[in-house]
Amino acid sequence: MSEENAAPDTPVPGVEPYDGPAGGWGALRAVAVAVRDQMGASANTRALFSMNQPTGFDCPGCAWPDPHKTSSFEFCENGAKAVTWEATAKRVEPDFFARHSAKELESWSDHALEDAGRLTHPLRYDAASGHFVPIEWDEAFSRIGAGLRALDHPDQAEFYTSGRASNEAAFLYQLFARAFGTNNFPDCSNMCHEATSVGLPQSIGVGKGTVTLEDFDLADAIFCIGHNPGTNHPRMLSTLSAAARRGVPIVVANPMRERGLERFKSPQHPSEMLSPASTQLASAYHLVKVGGDSAMLKGMMKALFAMDAEDLARGGKGVLDRAFIAEHTQGIEALQADVEATGWEDIVHGSGLTRAAIESMAQTYARAERVILCYGMGITQHAHGTANVHQLANLLLLRGNMGKPGAGICPLRGHSNVQGDRTVGITEIPEEAMLARLDARFGITSPRAHGHAAVESLQAMRDGRSKAVICLGGNLAVAMPDPDACFEAFRKLDLAVSIVTKFNRTCLQVAKETIILPCLGRTELDVQAGGDQWVTVEDSMSMVHASRGMLQPASPDLKSEPAILAGIAKATLPEVAIDWDWLIADYDRIRDAIEAVYPDFRDFNRRVRQKGGFRLTVGASHRVWNTPTGKAQFIAHPLDELSLHPGLLLTTIRSHDQYNTTIYGLNDRYRGITGRRDVVFAHEDDLAAHGLAHGDKVDISAGPGRVLRGYTVVAHAIARGSLAAYYPEANNLVPLEDHDRQSGTPSYKSLRVTMARSVDESLVPAG
Numbered sequence: 001m002s003e004e005n006a007a008p009d010t011p012v013p014g015v016e017p018y019d020g021p022a023g024g025w026g027a028l029r030a031v032a033v034a035v036r037d038q039m040g041a042s043a044n045t046r047a048l049f050s051m052n053q054p055t056g057f058d059c060p061g062c063a064w065p066d067p068h069k070t071s072s073f074e075f076c077e078n079g080a081k082a083v084t085w086e087a088t089a090k091r092v093e094p095d096f097f098a099r100h101s102a103k104e105l106e107s108w109s110d111h112a113l114e115d116a117g118r119l120t121h122p123l124r125y126d127a128a129s130g131h132f133v134p135i136e137w138d139e140a141f142s143r144i145g146a147g148l149r150a151l152d153h154p155d156q157a158e159f160y161t162s163g164r165a166s167n168e169a170a171f172l173y174q175l176f177a178r179a180f181g182t183n184n185f186p187d188c189s190n191m192c193h194e195a196t197s198v199g200l201p202q203s204i205g206v207g208k209g210t211v212t213l214e215d216f217d218l219a220d221a222i223f224c225i226g227h228n229p230g231t232n233h234p235r236m237l238s239t240l241s242a243a244a245r246r247g248v249p250i251v252v253a254n255p256m257r258e259r260g261l262e263r264f265k266s267p268q269h270p271s272e273m274l275s276p277a278s279t280q281l282a283s284a285y286h287l288v289k290v291g292g293d294s295a296m297l298k299g300m301m302k303a304l305f306a307m308d309a310e311d312l313a314r315g316g317k318g319v320l321d322r323a324f325i326a327e328h329t330q331g332i333e334a335l336q337a338d339v340e341a342t343g344w345e346d347i348v349h350g351s352g353l354t355r356a357a358i359e360s361m362a363q364t365y366a367r368a369e370r371v372i373l374c375y376g377m378g379i380t381q382h383a384h385g386t387a388n389v390h391q392l393a394n395l396l397l398l399r400g401n402m403g404k405p406g407a408g409i410c411p412l413r414g415h416s417n418v419q420g421d422r423t424v425g426i427t428e429i430p431e432e433a434m435l436a437r438l439d440a441r442f443g444i445t446s447p448r449a450h451g452h453a454a455v456e457s458l459q460a461m462r463d464g465r466s467k468a469v470i471c472l473g474g475n476l477a478v479a480m481p482d483p484d485a486c487f488e489a490f491r492k493l494d495l496a497v498s499i500v501t502k503f504n505r506t507c508l509q510v511a512k513e514t515i516i517l518p519c520l521g522r523t524e525l526d527v528q529a530g531g532d533q534w535v536t537v538e539d540s541m542s543m544v545h546a547s548r549g550m551l552q553p554a555s556p557d558l559k560s561e562p563a564i565l566a567g568i569a570k571a572t573l574p575e576v577a578i579d580w581d582w583l584i585a586d587y588d589r590i591r592d593a594i595e596a597v598y599p600d601f602r603d604f605n606r607r608v609r610q611k612g613g614f615r616l617t618v619g620a621s622h623r624v625w626n627t628p629t630g631k632a633q634f635i636a637h638p639l640d641e642l643s644l645h646p647g648l649l650l651t652t653i654r655s656h657d658q659y660n661t662t663i664y665g666l667n668d669r670y671r672g673i674t675g676r677r678d679v680v681f682a683h684e685d686d687l688a689a690h691g692l693a694h695g696d697k698v699d700i701s702a703g704p705g706r707v708l709r710g711y712t713v714v715a716h717a718i719a720r721g722s723l724a725a726y727y728p729e730a731n732n733l734v735p736l737e738d739h740d741r742q743s744g745t746p747s748y749k750s751l752r753v754t755m756a757r758s759v760d761e762s763l764v765p766a767g
């Protein structure tokens with residue numbers, strides 16, 4: 001049996017291997033279908049062509065930076081899906097809710113709920129009739145204000161942010177919540193790159209990536225670990241292609257073969273499109289076991305130390321960057337001792353890779369002068385996510401691959417402004433200096449006690465300690481682990497508010513008072529008292545730039561996120577002397593306030609008007625280490641028990657047709673899945689070991705009550721011992737308590753499970 005098992009011949013409905021490259025004509029066709037289904041021939045279709053242009057709106061698809069310096073239109077299939085989904089011609093008017101009760105809507109799929117279209121009017125849930133009913137904005141605000149003021153303590157409220165919110169909206173939001181009196185800021189980042197936000201500051205003094213797009217032009221080797229750019233950061237494929245064409249090795253570590261890391265046919269390059277050619281991306285592809293990254297990384301470092309010793313023995317200079325280590329780091333001895341004490345047997349078992357494979361990765365790494373290490377959720381969403389991030393930093397520091405051109409760490413951020421939201425104050429653990437500046441600017445007294453992150457907020461809601469939640473975007477109850485527990489937590493509340501573009505399942509978790517506020521999307525014109533407004537966002541590489549919508553809003557009754565937050569703030573805090581209306585009349589005023597609180601935004605309004613915006617300071621990019629010792633830290637970790645787990649580990653993944661909990665469609669083109677999501681990917685050897693075959697129906701169990709029933713197994717090129725199923729359907733396998741102790745990131749990507757042939761309960765004799 002080869003490593004690269006292909007799906008066998010037995011036809012399984014909706015399952016057929018995909019042989020093409022990523023991108024190509026399939027991508028263009030998919031865009032045409034998205035435009036047709038959502039937008040028809042509407043004038044809004046031209047929105048697609050101003051995306052990621054200096055004068056247009058920032059693509060809501062992902063946080064990969066834009067090459068603003070050129071004016072070429074960067075085509076991206078999944079960016080187009082994100083835009084057409086928002087700019088859809090479909091509408092959910094109040095009469096929709098008169099026709100469909102909340103009870104009925106519960107039976108709708110996540111896809112159907114959002115596909116119904118854009119919300120047009122504020123709503124509240126009417127328990128007497130069981131329907132959502134329209135209300136006016138003023139009434140909505142005053143009900144929310146009354147609900148918040150009725151709490152015994154501000155800490156009984158949770159203020160959730162999903163990462164599409166602009167810097168301006170997020171800043172107003174944190175100002176409001178702190179003026180109200182709490183630091184409870186659960187954030188989508190808590191489910192995403194929190195391990196980065198916690199781990200990287202400990203290693204290199206900053207919780208952000210250190211590279212820029214230009215660094216990719218200078219790198220000698222690129223490692224892609226645990227991210228799937230063909231689907232989730234498609235514009236990155238142009239960058240990777242350019243590197244591959246320069247002959248730069250691209251080394252991949254991923255439990256699944258992902259087409260978007262293997263081959264790409266760029267829709268930007270007519271010559272590629274019109275020929276059978278595509279660009280090969282990965283120069284080496286290693287199917288690391290789910291949860292096996294730290295074992296793999298320790299193996300690479302072990303090989304590196306051995307190469308170093310051999311080279312020194314031969315009279316060479318060694319392969320470590322000794323000058324850098326001496327000048328800039330601490331802790332190498334403990335790291336080396338730990339790595340050397342870890343045996344190859346454990347490394348091979350834990351990673352699922354051969355020693356030779358790991359040594360070849362280390363050789364590629366050591367041969368390159370400048371290395372960029374990219375990573376995503378495959379690294380962070382584990383019980384040991386923070387430790388994984390430390391190991392990535394350790395590996396880079398060993399050869400000084402930090403803070404020099406062409407080298408560094410590149411976390412692939414999630415939502416398009418998740419990084420910016422954090423920068424402007426969405427954090428449950430704010431720093432004193434920032435709070436002091438906020439208080440001075442606005443004459444408030446912000447609370448100092450730390451607040452709740454996402455897991456803690458749901459636990460507090462579940463346990464009755466929190467009684468109100470405001471969600472600025474997102475689909476919190478569905479995105480979190482253990483949806484049943486989260487649904488129940490919402491239903492216990494006194495007040496639940498969703499500020500969203502589309503109705504989703506979180507809106508259906510009705511509290512005593514439930515209010516849905518429809519907002520403008522990023523593509524739409526935002527007109528306030530001071531005229532047309534635009535907002536700013538920060539991408540994965542700390543570039544801050546403007547985003548200006550130009551489409552007619554989905555409904556004249558929509559408000560912008562800042563305007564909604566101002567409305568809520570005024571109704572909740574009439575005694576607080578902040579002129580919310582003045583702030584939102586002209587967003588330049590919000591930006592001035594951001595500058596007053598965050599000195600790094602100096603001259604914000606001027607600099608953000610420059611073409612391409614500006615970059616925030618990232619100390620580690622210049623070898624300034626903002627750690628307590630002023631040095632970068634090597635941080636050692638013993639092998640975690642998960643990587644030594646003998647049984648199956650299941651990871652949860654995104655399909656090519658989804659944006660987090662937003663399900664655009666039921667296909668996953670590159671993985672060969674059409675029209676369904678009830679599949680689990682497995683290695684053929686694991687199927688055989690379980691007496692199963694491709695296409696069989698199985699139950700996947702993570703413990704009592706945590707079972708996925710009747711899923712179809714698909715033989716796939718995936719590491720042995722590893723399974724994969726789609727998020728969010730698989731979220732009931734994850735207990736709320738199963739998260740990284742350091743960062744709180746849920747263990748969405750390493751669940752201990754068992755797999756067995758499905759029991760058809762109708763066939764089990766009674767008694």
Ligand SMILES: Nc1nc2c(c(=O)[nH]1)N[C@H]1C(S)=C(S)[C@@H](COP(=O)(O)OP(=O)(O)OC[C@H]3O[C@@H](n4cnc5c(=O)[nH]c(N)nc54)[C@H](O)[C@@H]3O)O[C@H]1N2
Pocket residue numbers: 061062078192225226227228229231232233253254255256258288289290291292293375376377378379412413414415651652653654656658659660749750
């Ligand atoms: N179109 C689209 N774009 C998106 C999103 C979307 O849903 N759709 N979501 C946005 C958001 S919020 C985020 S956070 C990012 C997510 O972007 P990614 O990080 O790419 O997200 P995932 O699909 O969750 O997982 C990525 C890869 O991790 C691999 N993997 C799983 N487990 C492991 C493991 O244990 N080790 C390793 N090495 N790899 C593993 C999977 O096989 C998969 O290829 O994308 C953003 N962009």
Ligand SMILES: Nc1nc2c(c(=O)[nH]1)N[C@H]1C(S)=C(S)[C@@H](COP(=O)(O)OP(=O)(O)OC[C@H]3O[C@@H](n4cnc5c(=O)[nH]c(N)nc54)[C@H](O)[C@@H]3O)O[C@H]1N2
Pocket residue numbers: 114162163164165188189191192193377381414415472473474475476479480481499500501502503504519520521522561652653654659660661662727728730731748
């Ligand atoms: N099992 C498993 N679970 C996961 C993950 C995983 O990999 N596996 N990934 C996790 C990650 S990385 C993340 S980031 C979370 C995602 O968690 P969230 O960010 O909470 O979820 P989304 O699905 O992105 O939110 C979709 C909703 O956002 C609203 N929306 C869209 N655009 C806008 C806008 O411009 N403004 C406003 N106000 N609302 C808007 C729409 O109404 C839509 O229904 O899920 C996490 N959950």
Ligand SMILES: [Mo]
Pocket residue numbers: 188191192193413414415
């Ligand atoms: Mo994310």
